Amino acid sequence: MGDVPDARRGRLIVYLGSAPGVGKTYAALGEAHRRLARGTDVVVAYVETHGREQTEAQAEGLEVVPRRHLEHRGASFTEMDVDAVLARGPAVVLVDELAHTNVPGSRHEKRADDVALLLDAGIDVITTVNIQHLESLNDEVERITGVRQRETVPDRVVREADQIQLIDMPPDALRRRMAHGNIYRPDKIDASLTSYFRVGNLTALRELALLWLADRVDDQLDDYRRAHRIQEPWPAKERIVVAVTGGPESETLIRRGARLAQRAAGAELLAVHVIATDGLHAADERRLERAQQLVASVGGTFHSVVGEDVSAAVVDFASGANATMIIVGVSRHGRLRRLFTGTTGDRIASLAGAVDVHLVTHDQVGGRLLSRPSLSPLSPGRQVAGWLGAVVLPLVLAAALHAVDDTDDLALATLALLASTVVVALVGGLLPALAGAVIGFLALNYFFTPPTGTFTVSEPRNVLALVVFVAVAAAVATVVDRASRRAAEALRARTEAATMSALSRSVLSGEDTAEAVVARLREVFGQDAVSLLRRAGSGWVVLASSGAPCAATPDEGDTRVRVDDDSVLALCGEPLRAEDQRVLEAFAVQAGLVLEHRRLRERERAEATSTALLRAVSHDLRTPLATMRAAVDGLLAPGVSGADRTELVAAVDASAGQLESLIDDLLDLSRLQSGLVHPVLTARSLDEVLPLAVAGHPGVDLEVEEPAPLVSTDAGLLGRVVANLVGNAVRHAGGAPVRVLAHERPDSVEVMVVDRGVGVPPEDRDRMFEPFQRLGDGTPGGLGLGLAVARGLTEALGGTLTPEETPGGGLTMVLSLPRAS
Incomplete structure (x- = not known):
């Protein structure tokens, strides 16, 4: 690679065509000639003329870097030689068709990556691309033209160009160019004019190009305004x-x-x-x-x-x-x-x-003189207490002061009644406090303002004092009520935030369950019971519940909230207020996420098992089929003796049995994991299952405790699991005996298949459950289809299958099954 003359990144100039044939390559070649005439070192790394005479003539006089030749699927292709361009080290290089996908074997998959490498080397690049090749417009272009563009370039590549030149042409002019043979060969002209190059298509593509470029120019305008700290808007676009x-x-x-x-x-x-x-x-x-x-x-x-x-x-x-x-x-x-x-x-x-x-204007425009007051957040008991205090407290204070204080001090009475107004505001809110202020005003006038005993005021200053009292009392009551409301709202907001935070953590952790969601919902809102219901045919089933009794249908709940089209949360207890709706809906969203996570987990498990089984069966089908084909060819050969014929028929019979077993595994597990077949779990004794499973495997010792433990299982599927485990153990035990043991645990029953073979290293024990995984060495110690099928069936039965090292050497497969209740 040649030395980079300048550490700067090269500039990217893009000639953007509104449609094929508008002349973007011709224009890019013209720019190369202009730079060459100014003394700039310009080369052409790749240009596609499509056999157009004008384009080929425009390319004359420019240095062309030889292309790289590649072979792919028996054919020869040419691509831009990036290494040759870097070694040449020009100041400017022309690279046509930016969205092109390179032939396999090239340095990069996409030509846009080649261009990025040239730019990093400090070389300016002139390139071309049509609007239909931009990634974000691919779907729109397909809807307009009916043609899906297989080669696209990310919009980011073109948007980050230092200069974009739109090459455009009116649809009629472009169609005339097509008719004159300046774009395609004569045999393609009629078909193109009646399909891709229709006037409507070209007009729509032209509009797409103009709008896309307008957005890019708009981004540049925003960058300019930010760089120059221009605050006022420039109405360049509505x-x-x-x-x-x-x-x-x-x-x-x-x-x-x-x-x-x-x-x-x-x-x-x-x-x-x-x-x-x-x-x-x-x-x-x-x-x-x-x-x-x-x-x-x-x-x-x-x-x-x-x-x-x-x-x-x-x-x-x-x-x-x-x-x-x-x-x-x-x-x-x-x-x-x-x-x-x-x-x-x-x-x-x-x-x-x-x-x-x-x-x-709208229908909700306020036309009343006074807007309707908002509903009080206080409980009915506090509101009643507030109204009683508004009536009783000022009168009791006034009577007490009038009886005790012979001086009838107006100032002291004013402060005392003002304090009573504050107390009423704290207890009952604004309206009772305003009523208390009015009653306090009347009490001050009657008991403490000369002449007392009447509502007449003799001195103007006392009138002013009474008016000031009412104004101050109303103002203080308003402030206290508003502060009380804000404190209640803040407490509620803090509680909601804590609840939302807990829900968010459970969503991010992915460990929440439906039972945990309904239990938390019941705790937060103090409900008697909460149920998560899902529609099942014409009825409902309870997926999770907390508290008793729980609602079995949505109609039985006092409050209901929709989770999705088929799921509902039903709450039994005190009806919730409207302010609780936001948190309640957050719980509904969380319940929906839990259900969706459960569905995805089940689907992932089913797909993983099905994929593993298909891979295993497709591999193992070859052996019995090959054996059967060889046996049939032998039977058809002339001069086969009776003994050979008997041996060949036996081989066909054995291979057919093996093939039947594989197909049964495929069909049963596919139905099981797709939800079409479910295991029939019943209480079965291991004495009924294990002897049949080990039959046909010589050298196997079966040891089962007396009495034989009962397990909750499907006898047929369990028999297949044990048979696969025993078959693998026998094949890899190296002639040593294999033991099958059964032990009871407090909550489960363990069936162990013990061999004394070569064993499996601890780091490879997870990999050996992959179908036909030979652990990379090709030795006989690898395990295949048997373990892949066994683990899938075990999980379907609700059990676990884990490998352990046999003391003294070998491998022990531990099959844990739930005990029968």
């Missing part, structure tokens, strides 16, 4: 930002934004939802989810940002996105609140600057 609150008007705003975006070709729709920094005022998650789905359905994107000031956050997002318009709904608040606090739309309009602000 971008509409919709401010989504999560309220009922959100869908109306999104649809209005989508209609406005459709009026401008290439416009983008972006929906933004601002999450408050304190995290206390959470939007309705279900409405936000519906808004996200609606945005996606109209071709927009949904974004969530965090901000203390909603208006400023929306404007900052719009400025960062270089938006041209912000759509915001008219305030839902009442007229009085809008009068004193203003509206989000007004504040956005004052901050937006050059960005247009579009106010949209």
